Amino acid sequence: MIEKKDSLAIGEYIKNFARKHSLFVLAYGTGCGAIEIPPTMTSRYDAERFGIRGAATPRQADVLLITGYLATKTLKRVIRVYEQMQDPKYVIGFGSCTINGGMYWDSYNTINSLDKYIPVDVFINGCMPRPEAVISGFVKLQEYIQEGKADGWRKYQNNIEEYRENQKRIIKNWRMPDYNL
Amino acid sequence: MVIADPIYYIVLPLLTAFLLPLFGKLYKPLIGIIPGFVFLFLAYMSVILMIDIRPDNPIITKIAGWTPPFGINLVFSSFSGFIASLISIMGFLIWAYSYKFKKVGFDDSLKYFILLLLVVTGSIGIVLTGDIFNLFVFLEITGISAYALTALYRGRDGAEAAFKFLLIGAFASSMILLAIILLYTQVGTLNMAEISVRMHEVDLKIKVLIFILFFVGFGIEAEMFPLNGWVPDAYSQAPGPIAAVFAGMVAKAGIYALVRIIYLMFDLEGAFHLLLIMGVITMIIAEVVALRQEALRRMLAYSSIGQMGLIMIAFSFNTEQGVFAAIFLMFNHAIIKSLLFLTTSFLVYNTKTKLISDLDGFGKKMPLVSLLFGLGAFAIVGLPPFSGFWSKLYVLIAAANQHMEVIIALILSVSVVEIIYYFKVISRLYFRKASEEIPIQKPSLNSSIVMIVLGLIIISVGVYPDLITGLIENATTSLLNKDLYIEKILPGLAEIIN
């Protein structure tokens, strides 16, 4: 498998610097939280200052932003989108729903904690978090990237069986080819 | 060469025609065989005669020893001889094609061969005779036997066609007779040569009247518009070989007579103009009408009318090239159109309705016949390397040297129409799936051989036209200098009169 790299190597530093300052976000607007993305991106809070910009397709994206609760149906799509992204890739869980199910904690068709199904690098809590919180979450992600600690994608590759197990437990009709391994 | 004498052209077929019933009483198959020998002899004789015939030594036969202008005489010049041999050879081929013609029962075959012999006699007589009244007589022989042949099937349509033919033919004979009478009152002789010498004595108005009578009369035989109402019915109702006879012999005899009259007897400038105009009209209307025909044989009939129009145009130029082209056209048209009619009779016989639309996929069913039909079609629309191309080319060259660009354009645009309807048929024959399987009557061996021979003639003349051009040049010269003709028939008469 992939050996742990020495994060002090200069090349790695430059790479991380670049990754950190250019985050192409694929905002997966599932729940109500999606409404917070436009103000984050536009003039009021201008996330582009940090090099954050929207990406059109998962092929180009670095960050998968899950805004809100995930129904089991939606989870399938999210997994597929995540697997279509190119490494290194990061996931930001947005709002309480992604952490513990939030107000849908006992719903029959939503998942409670996103982390069991795809590796989340940064959670932003709140129901729902304001743009300031979102931006601070991104900044946190940038710090992690710089330090090389945002390695959810490696974790996903290493423990793929475990993740698949969890995913298949939720998704009954599993009709997905195995991607990105 | 004692046996080779033009008189046999007339005597033999005539006698045979009258004696044929007796032979039939003796031994029935003779009915089919005897005419064959006659035709064979005629063909052989014409070959022998044509070998050493030149424009300056026509063979002149005086019937019953009376010298012209008092007696009847047959003139076998290069021109008349060429047409006569053409007719006799065609006669032999058509006999060979049809002496076991399935569709004709026995007693019919007796009539059939008698009438065939008579038609040949008449047409050759028209061509060979040097006497105007005699020409009329032969015309009547041809006409009457042609009417009878048209109605040979005794069908309702056949009878109707024959009646139309008869009606219009009657006009022809009466007008020609009237013309002959007027002419006799004017010049007091019936010998064509002498007439042509004495013609300048005739008053112009009467001359024109006589010419118009002749023109209309022979125009009917020569299928000139609008006198050709009989043609489509006659061609489409008569038995297949008979249509070929009409195209190859009767029409040729008619146009021959017309040309003979115009070139030999009347030195009218307007005559050529009239011929040109009528030729153009005939050609255009006939081809255009042929485009809209559904029945195959009617289409062919109209197309042969168009060809006759083309021949008239070529004759009307009154130049050497024009006459050359015209004679070449007559030859080609006789061969090709006969081939087309002979093949068509098989094609049509195997379709229930006689329409073009029934011919789908015959290329598979009857490969030989379809191939030969296609060959004939290619030849008649004038595609190289087939014989039709050369005659068309010569017509165009003649027209060009007359500075008649418009005529060229007309001829060519009409040829486009021709191409359209012939290629419709070809594409149906070969490139359509057969509609339903009906039992096919294959052509018998002799018919196939005849058709193949015709096809070979077409191809060989097309690839190497010099086979035939020599004869045609002789014919041209012998038609064009009439003084030589007169001199040969009536030595010294011209000096006596002038």
Add this chain to the structure above:
Amino acid sequence: MNWSLILGITITIITAFTVGMFYGGISRKVTARIQNRVGPPIWQNFLDVLKLYSKESAIHHGWMQHLGPLWAITASTATLMFVPILNNGQFYQNLNFSGDLIFLMYMMVFGQLGMALGAGQTGNPNSAIGVSRGLSQMVGYKVPWLLALVAIMVQYKATSITGLIELQNQIGWLMFASPFAFIAGLLAFIGMMHYSPFDIVFAPSELASGPPSEFGGKYLGLMMTSGSIFTFAKLVLFVDVFLGGASNILELLLKTFVIYMIPVIYGIVSPRYRTEQSIRYFWGWPTFFGVIGMLYAWYMIS
């Protein structure tokens, strides 16, 4: 082996890349300022490309997609090679004496064709739609562009750019010498830069960024590189033809920047055309000016 030539080529490419990247960043900055935002730093595009190159995985749907970006960068650098960067530049003179305008016009579509093939193989409907739009629009803006260039070629009897530059050193800039051709060329140039309202090819909100929508990682990085080089090449070409080229690098930067800002600022304040609207637009006024320019040229030579 001509080392100085190879060195020159390398430096030219690097210059073009840098300048193109900075221009892109500047345009983003300007956009942000006009929208009353702070906007990214002007070196943002460098970071993006660097990030894309530092991606660790990549996917492709077959050889054509693998070759598409190569094709693009080959074409863009080749275009750059045959455009004289500086007038007197012994240094930047690469191969520009062995190419002329007509050659360049064909060279410029070479890359687009390659990109289109690459995008075609991904099998993504959005890519195909983007390509169809792009090619259609190309036919649109080629007409006034051609009219402008042909007017100049026939008026000054030269098809090589170096010849045109030498000529402009004597008679002054062509944008004043033959103004109508300049107008037509400029309007066509705006379309050529694919900024709004002519950004129907990449239209992010409709087409998911169109042709490149299946390209990620190194492929996207290579495409962005070639895009920046191509931008610079086009700018230099325009400056050479109409603004008399540039004698030193600063002048070149100044002129190209001015020309570059026109489509950018025009784009920020205008919405997006539909494809047939854009084509009809180019066949409208720009073509009219082109025809006027052509007639003017005709009048001048006869």
Add this chain to the structure above:
Amino acid sequence: MMNSLFLLLFILFGSAILSYIGHRISETLGNIIVVVGAFSASIWFFVGFETPAEFSYKIADFDALWSFSSYSWIFAALVSILSPLALLYSTSYMKGKERLGTFYFNFFLSILGMIGITMSQDFISLFIFWEIMTWSSYLIVIYLGKDVEKVGIKYMIFSAIGAYALLMGIVLINREVGSLLIEDAFAYFPQIQFSTQLLIGILLLIGFSIKSAMMPLHVWAPGAYSNSPMSYTAVFSGALSKMGIYGLGLVFIRLLSSGEFTLINEIFAWAGAITTLMATFYAIIQDDAKKLLAYSSIGQLGYIIVGVAIGTELSIMAAIYLAILHAAFKGNLFMAIGAVEKQTGSTDMTLVTGLIRKMPLTFFSTLVSIIALAAVPPLGGFVGKWMLYQSLLASEHFFLIIVIFTASTAAFLYSFKILYSLFLGQEEPEFKNIKEAPLPMLIPMILLSLFLIVTGTFPGILFEPIANGMKYLGFNDVNWNMSLLVNAWGDEVNLQHVSMYIGTIFIVAFIFISLKNRKRTRYVTTKDISTSGEIPLPHENLSFKLNFYKPFERAISPVMKKTMDSIYDEIGNGLNALFQFIRYIYSGNGQGYALYVIIFFVLLLLLKNQIFGL
């Protein structure tokens, strides 16, 4: 005597007959005969003529002369290179069809016709060979029996019109010059009075330009090209249409050499340009690959007509170069499409898709030919276009260059469409087990592709014979370089630099992108695309094919309203109505006919003064 020219025709005709017989016996034998005959003929053509052979004879007292002029040699070489390849291809393409004997018989006959046209130095044999070529090609066009009435008859009508215009011109030349030798015609033509010169010129031009599908006379071409078997269409569009170009060259440069005919040149140049533009537009909106290629051939021929009609040294050179190249790439394209048709059974671009990984070599040859067609450097098409534009610039045809340049830009649209729709895009399960085309079909395509690639960098290979040929046309000192293009004003394009640079950069970038994290670069199927998380099922076709250029169609819709076809159809209907009316003259009523006779007689009597001038 067995003249070498005569022998060439003899070989062709013999192989026609033999292949017919052979195919009657067994298909394999027939195919062997076909291939051997074709290749021996072309080998004899290239090897057997060390000395300029001549064969003169008289047919029906016309002088006829066969020999290759250096100009006609080019076209003969074109035919004898392309036709054996097409026949080799055909042996595999036509496998299992019926009536193969007829097909190959006509195929050889049309080759014979083309060779004959190029070798005949007198109008009469030229016309004979022309007609042989025409009717044999007609028989092949309707060979498959697809809408014979419409396409076949249309082709035959237009060919007949062209041929008869030619014939009329020939006859008039015979009258004016008194000989049918082409050289005599050139020599004595200027003495003819001007109006006749004009008439003859126009007639000959019409006759020749119909075969090369010029705009108002082009309507036969799309159907004819797309209906005949592709193996023949390769020759039909590649070589047979060039016969028209050959004739146009003769007429424009040699016959109408005196300066009074510039108007005709202008008219034909514009007609060619309009042809190019409109044909390109029609090609863009086609959905059948055959039809698309047919229209694109018409368009390409338009360029060549422009080049010939302008008539300057450079433009003629460009025209001949483009003619040769068009033969190569369009033959190649038709063969490739034929291969696709053979393997998948359809050329409908909305159905066939994603064949690139199934038929890579076919895709390669298609790609090369498309690049050559679209005139993208560094392949050969660019060279021809460049020379054409330069000649137009130098001869001050400003708006002409705009029109054809726009057309060549629009050509990118259909070029991409044909590549994308057939080979790229989604790979559908129904085409899962398509195999690459068999070897006899591949070899010709590969050879032609290599030819295109080489001529792109070293056009001089072709310039040499072209320069010889132009001596015959009267351009004595044509200067050409092996791989350097120079225009009238001394501006140049160095093709070696171009291709060297492109090659280098391409290789460098290729190495870079292929080596960069090679381990983690993977191939994924075309079903794995970003469809906002949805998973496309195997039967869901996601490729975008139908109305591919709808916006462009909307943009150009005003000029596409009235097609030439509809106009001709209206004319045809009108004529049909007229003929139907005339047909009723023959009412079938005996009394009516009798009445005609009377009326005619009376009319003659009434008009006798006018007719006989009494």
